[in-house]
Amino acid sequence: MPYARIAVVRKQPLAQAVLAVLSLGCSLPLWALEAPSKVQVPTLAYDDQQIILVWEKPANYADIADYHIYANGQLLGSANANNDQVSPAKPYIDRFYQQDTRNFHHRIAIHSFTANGLKPDTEYRFSVRSVGRDGKESGDSPVVVQRTTAVPALFDVKKHGAKGDGSSLDTAAIQRAIDACTVGCKVLLPKGTYKSGALYLKSNMTLEIAEGATLLGSERAEDYPREGYIQYPYSTTVRPASLINALPRDPRQHQAFENIRIVGKGTIDGNGWKRKADAIDERGQPLPVYLASDNTRYMLDGLLAKAQVERAVAEGMNVKDAYGQMRSSLITLRDVKNVFYGGFTVLNPAYHGIMNLETENVVLANTTHKTYDANNGDGIEFANSRGAMVLNNFFDTGDDCVNFAAGTGAEAVKQKAQQDAWIFNNFFRQGHGMVVAGSHTGAWIENILAEDNVSDGTDAGLRMKSTNFMGGGARNVTFRDSAIRNTVKQAFIFTLDYHDPNAKLDYQRSTIAGQFRDVRVSDVSVENAQMAAIEVKGDSQHGAYHQGLSFERVRFSGPALARIDGLKDSRFDTIRFSETGGTNPWQVKDSDGLAFQDVEPAPAQP
Structure with a gap:
């Protein structure tokens, strides 16, 4: 078996380091x-x-x-x-x-x-x-x-005919309030349950779902326009509208938006799936659990999801593509500059949670995402966007918690990169990953800072996934100052071996593999990673390597291993493994230029 070329270095003793600093003339203000x-x-x-x-x-x-x-x-x-x-x-x-x-x-x-x-x-x-x-x-x-702003003009949806009784369809009344809204106004859903199909926002407005109010998605497919949006310019499938949209009514047209706020202490419920009995979380609080489904069980498990897949199949689409493309997300915004989401609770999307496509300057603060285990029920996604801030949120999701995407295959090079995000002070409970880059990496995902986050029970911590025909990748990513416990799979994963069974390969494959590079992980504690502490999987047989990974001051507790295959020019500094059962946790092959400094236990020499 081929091994990596590695170097193992020991740090100088602390006393020597202190003397070295003092010799430079540094004094107390250095630590002030x-x-x-x-x-x-x-x-x-x-x-x-x-x-x-x-x-x-x-x-x-x-x-x-x-x-x-x-x-x-x-x-x-x-x-x-x-x-x-x-x-x-x-x-x-x-x-x-x-x-x-x-x-x-x-x-x-x-x-x-x-x-x-x-x-x-x-x-x-x-x-x-x-x-x-x-x-x-x-x-x-x-x-x-x-x-602070002036007190906004208020457009109460009940004054525009909304019933809020949980059974009447309030789509038209809510849309009337939105359409009547003047610049800088607030459209208010007061206490009540407002069943609705697709709603279309406009620029310079706030939508507030008040405490005690629920915006409940209709379970009927016909309440969501069949032609909503195209994910990428080269995509062949037009997806249906979401419950809340900032999109042109005609997906073939272009329309830019700005200054949209969605706020409140109420709930946005997509009504996508049937609900199982609630789980009791670690605080003794109930959490909803939705039926985990797929393209063979949606008829039994789904509500809106069932109706939309059945409609697409009746129109001649095969079940796999219908299931993977024709369910509504909860919120979809495209080409919007300046967005603020704050305070509300997300439940039960038929597809994804909050989608931000080609947006600029988006903030998600103090929100609650309870979408577990709704299939594809992400928390929030950013695609080919610039400027994202995600803080103080609770995630318990059926898919990725915070996800970044940048297009697929050869045509993605014509798109803008996904750039500039700051994720901090969030709690991640269940979900496929805390912070996820990919699998759509074609135009590059770059300049991501995730810090001061806590996770207990996600599948992975930092999850970076692509394929050898996706192109692009992710670079300049920092994941630091965080605590992770009970990952179902890996604490950190960088892989080219990702496969989505529902993905439609309607794009030209790239001749370049995805790559993850210049990623720094520092000051992180990991307890009980159940499958792997670190997993790196390139495609060394075809010359596809990840490179420039840096792990510093990371400690692992538990038996999980570090499996590294297809990595170049990377370093591991001050890494601690405990409770490994006496086995060496490092399994390294087909890699080159790896430096290990102050690592316990140290990797075996080739």
């Missing part, structure tokens, strides 16, 4: 508490009553325990206490650490704050200070100035 950097208000993350702030951690953040937020010079509160009030992820994060009795896991940092109870049309000046473990504060961050 710094204020956070790049404090900002995310895109459209404000209204007439609240403003959300986020910030990047300073370079030296090891001794920071919290952050204090000031408005106009007055203390508003701390990030940790505020997160307890606004984030649906936080109770699960807290429970995760309560169960960590060995103190094994990396502790995440909270770096957002929601200022509530503000006055409309009023300017506020915010600054943030780091708080050390001794309670002392840093200096102020740069000031961020943000004005």
Whole structure:
């Protein structure tokens, strides 16, 4: 069996490292508490009553325990206490650490704050200070100035004829309210259950699903226009409209949108599948479980999913393609600049959850996704988009939690790359992966930062998947400062061996394999990865390698192995395996240029 060419290096002792630093003339200010950097208000993350702030951690953040937020010079509160009030992820994060009795896991940092109870049309000046473990504060961050909006014009759907009784079809009434909405307005669904087919949003509006309100998708296929959108310019199948859309009514036309907000403490329910008995989660709370289905069982398991597949089959489509292409997602937005999703709960899509196609500047904050185990029931997806921020969300999904896509095959090189995303302070329960790049990698997925997240029970942590005919790949990805427990499969996977049984290969295959490169994983704890700690699978027989992977300060507890096949020019620094049952966890072959430094246990020499 061919082995990798590897180098094993030992670090210098700590004392030598300290002396080396002191010899350079460094003094105490090197470790002084710094204020956070790049404090900002995310895109459209404000209204007439609240403003959300986020910030990047300073370079030296090891001794920071919290952050204090000031408005106009007055203390508003701390990030940790505020997160307890606004984030649906936080109770699960807290429970995760309560169960960590060995103190094994990396502790995440909270770096957002929601200022509530503000006055409309009023300017506020915010600054943030780091708080050390001794309670002392840093200096102020740069000031961020943000004005709340004026009180928006309100368009109550009940005043436009909506019943909200859970049985009447309210599509037309809700659409009338949306169409009547003036620039900057709010369309409100007050308490009640509003059954609806496809709805079409427009620019410069807010759709609010109030607390106690549910937007319930109709289970009838005819309530969703058959021609909704084409996924990629070279795709051959026109997919049906979703429950909520920012799309042209005619998919052959182009229409750009801007400044759309979907918010509220209510629920958006796709009514896609039948529901099993609820599960009880680790906090003793009920979580819905939907029937896991496929293209042979949808007739028994499906509601809207069943109706839409049956319609497509009746029109002459084969079952496999109908199942894989003709179910409605919950939300689909295309070519929208500036989007904010905030506060609501997602249930039971017939297909995907929230789809963002060719969008720019999208924020998902403080939302709850309960779509397990609805087939293909992703949390949120970004495709050929630029600028995404995903914070303070709870994911319990039937597919990928946060997914990035960039087109398929040879034609994808004509598309824009999927670029620039920041994912932090989320809790991932079930799902195929916490953060997923692929399998559609053709135009490249790049510049992704995922940090300060917690997972317990996903199939994988960082999941990167493509094929040897997809092209592109993912690059410049950072996954750090996170805690992972009980992955059903791999903690980290980089593979060219992905296969989707429902995928329609309606594109020209690329002659170039997908590739994952320049990926850094650091300061992560992994407990009980059940199939593999790290799995790298290139296609070395055809010269397709992943390269430039860097793992630093990552610790694994449990018997899972690191299986590496088809990797070049990568490094593993300060890696710890414990409870391996006495076996060496490293299985490396057909790889070249791998450096191992301060790794315990060290890989066997070839």
